[in-house]
Amino acid sequence: MTSALLVLCGSLILATSAWAQARPDEVSDLRRQVRQLTKSVRQLTSTVQSQQQRMDELERANAQLQQAQANPSVVQAPAPSVSTPTVGAFGGPVRLPQAASSLSAFNPEIGALADVVGRLSESSADGEGNDTVSARELELVFGHPIDPYSRLDVTTSFSDVEAASLEEAYVTHWRLPAELKARVGRFRPPVSKASALHRDSLDTVDEPLFVEQYLGAEGLSRTGVELSGFLPLPWDAVVHHLAAGILEGGVGEGGTLFGSVRRRPSYYAHLKNFWDITDTTNTELGVTYFTGSRDDDSDLEVDALGFDATFVHYFTPTNKLKWQNEAYLQERDEAVGIAVDGTETLFRDTPWGFYTLLDYRLSPRLGVGGRVDYVEPVDVDPVTVVRAGDTAWGGYLTFYQSEFARWRLQFRHTNFARGGDDNTVFLQGTVAIGVHTHQLQ
Numbered sequence: 001m002t003s004a005l006l007v008l009c010g011s012l013i014l015a016t017s018a019w020a021q022a023r024p025d026e027v028s029d030l031r032r033q034v035r036q037l038t039k040s041v042r043q044l045t046s047t048v049q050s051q052q053q054r055m056d057e058l059e060r061a062n063a064q065l066q067q068a069q070a071n072p073s074v075v076q077a078p079a080p081s082v083s084t085p086t087v088g089a090f091g092g093p094v095r096l097p098q099a100a101s102s103l104s105a106f107n108p109e110i111g112a113l114a115d116v117v118g119r120l121s122e123s124s125a126d127g128e129g130n131d132t133v134s135a136r137e138l139e140l141v142f143g144h145p146i147d148p149y150s151r152l153d154v155t156t157s158f159s160d161v162e163a164a165s166l167e168e169a170y171v172t173h174w175r176l177p178a179e180l181k182a183r184v185g186r187f188r189p190p191v192s193k194a195s196a197l198h199r200d201s202l203d204t205v206d207e208p209l210f211v212e213q214y215l216g217a218e219g220l221s222r223t224g225v226e227l228s229g230f231l232p233l234p235w236d237a238v239v240h241h242l243a244a245g246i247l248e249g250g251v252g253e254g255g256t257l258f259g260s261v262r263r264r265p266s267y268y269a270h271l272k273n274f275w276d277i278t279d280t281t282n283t284e285l286g287v288t289y290f291t292g293s294r295d296d297d298s299d300l301e302v303d304a305l306g307f308d309a310t311f312v313h314y315f316t317p318t319n320k321l322k323w324q325n326e327a328y329l330q331e332r333d334e335a336v337g338i339a340v341d342g343t344e345t346l347f348r349d350t351p352w353g354f355y356t357l358l359d360y361r362l363s364p365r366l367g368v369g370g371r372v373d374y375v376e377p378v379d380v381d382p383v384t385v386v387r388a389g390d391t392a393w394g395g396y397l398t399f400y401q402s403e404f405a406r407w408r409l410q411f412r413h414t415n416f417a418r419g420g421d422d423n424t425v426f427l428q429g430t431v432a433i434g435v436h437t438h439q440l441q
Helices: 002-021 024-070 097-106 209-215
Strands: 109-121 132-147 150-158 165-173 181-187 222-230 238-247 266-276 281-292 302-314 320-332 337-340 343-347 352-361 366-375 390-402 405-415 421-434
Touching (some): 209 320, 209 366
Antiparallel strands (some): 150 165, 165 181, 238 266, 405 421
16 A cells, blocks of 8 residues: 555656646646546555555454453454454353354364174173164263363263263363463373363274173273373483373272272372374383272272283384283282172182274274273182183274264274173264264264
């Protein structure tokens, strides 16, 4: 705009100079040109002033919006030239279309995930849960920064076979001393690599057997406090991350690691070590310590030690091989015989379990894999037990329709410690919409 004004002014000067040297018959034409140029200069000047005023108004409105985001408790009045929002039915402002693109930053991030599973099993132990198709889980996810220092994340779960539950609801806080990060609320602690993942992030339809038996049917999700951060070590080839926390007592549904009393806290620590071996190969090694109470008293009778190792190699950008392993060992202060309903029940003092999983991505749309499990039950009946532990093996085929839709066919054969076996076929469909913090892997 300024360049145009300079050009017009230069033209006006040249026209005036030419007027002084022109013949009488050219004077009228020069006067007409000067009037046209003068009119154009005035119009452009008016336009520049109007645009500058509008820019100043938008800058003031933007500054007020940024201040409101930094301090939500203070409501800033909009600039006079910006459309003023009217008051809504509940006392809040109604967001008008003129400011929708800016004020949408106040809306929480919302996502939904549906997990539908069909199951065909030979086992008759649970007639209602076998040979069915069910909406196993519907997750609603909400999240948004509270301020520049913290964020709130909430995950609720609904099912047609289970009661509604609150899976996660925690605040994450950054900028603590020593660059630490804190989580407060209900969350999935990193006491097991598989347990810390939501079902939609697993490579299989079901959880590994030791997670299901020790920590609960869907892994462990408890209320507590956690501090985590990267260790400030002098080398940078390997990255070390340490997390430690305190949780309310107990475990998930069906878990046998701890007792059911929630008021007896449990404690954990997890060290993760990540190493980029080459540009196409990386590995992750982790160790976990977890301790808690098995009964109503405050003593810590159960100690658990977990090890995990994950190896990933990219043959091409679309062909990836992942080999994941995890083992869980317990030390229990209860190797005694207890009479239950007239029968003798023996509690092992050192039960353990593990799994190994191999997953290969054939293409961006297709993946195959298999998993082998072994777990020793905590409570065993010496009269009926025929094996040291439950063992399982199986394979799966996964079709990735897109980043937000996935279909999986899985077979699993299980031999039970108490005798008998089972063949199970799973067919799973998982879809996600909206903003989802743990998108389909």
